[in-house]
Each structure stands twice: as C-alpha cells, then as structure tokens.
Amino acid sequence: KNLELITVDHSKKTPDNLQEGLNITNVPTFIFYKKGKEIGRFVEYPRETLEKDILAIISGQPYKHSYE
Incomplete structure (x- = not known):
C-alpha cells in the first residue's frame, strides 16, 4: 500500500546517509520491507x-x- 523511494548517487550515498547499514553494494538495489x-x-x-x-x-x- 505504501511506497517509499530512496535514491542513491553513483557512490551509493544519500544526502542524509539513509544508506548506512543497508549493505548496498550495487545499483540499482530495491529493498522491500513488510512491517519494518x-x-x-x-x-x-x-x-x-x-x-x-x-x-x-x-x-x-x-x-x-x-x-x-
């Protein structure tokens, strides 16, 4: 029902460092969550x-x- 899209640049970083702890090694990476x-x-x-x-x-x- 809800979709949150967070984009990273070519260095796999977001302006707010939201990528930390997500183990993003390649782009694109789509991570799916259910109940957090x-x-x-x-x-x-x-x-x-x-x-x-x-x-x-x-x-x-x-x-x-x-x-x-």
Missing part, C-alpha cells in the same frame, strides 16, 4: 524479469538476488 522488516531485495539486474522478481519477493516466494 526486510523481506527481500532486487540487486542490479533481474534473475528473470523485473516484474517476476518483484512479484516473487512481495508474495513471499523463495528468491535470491543476482549476487547471492
């Missing part, structure tokens, strides 16, 4: 398609991003 807890992340490029990868994450299916 990370439920998955999409890193740099899709394993299948962007849509299928996001659906797997938000529906609770097992998912490993490209660097796991």
Whole structure:
C-alpha cells in the first residue's frame, strides 16, 4: 500500500546517509520491507524479469538476488 523511494548517487550515498547499514553494494538495489522488516531485495539486474522478481519477493516466494 505504501511506497517509499530512496535514491542513491553513483557512490551509493544519500544526502542524509539513509544508506548506512543497508549493505548496498550495487545499483540499482530495491529493498522491500513488510512491517519494518526486510523481506527481500532486487540487486542490479533481474534473475528473470523485473516484474517476476518483484512479484516473487512481495508474495513471499523463495528468491535470491543476482549476487547471492
């Protein structure tokens, strides 16, 4: 229902240092949360398609991003 988008620059930093502690190693990185807890992340490029990868994450299916 809610979407919060935080962008980082090429050095993987935000003006407010919101990236600290998130272990962002590649961009783009999409981190998905449910009730304040990370439920998955999409890193740099899709394993299948962007849509299928996001659906797997938000529906609770097992998912490993490209660097796991």
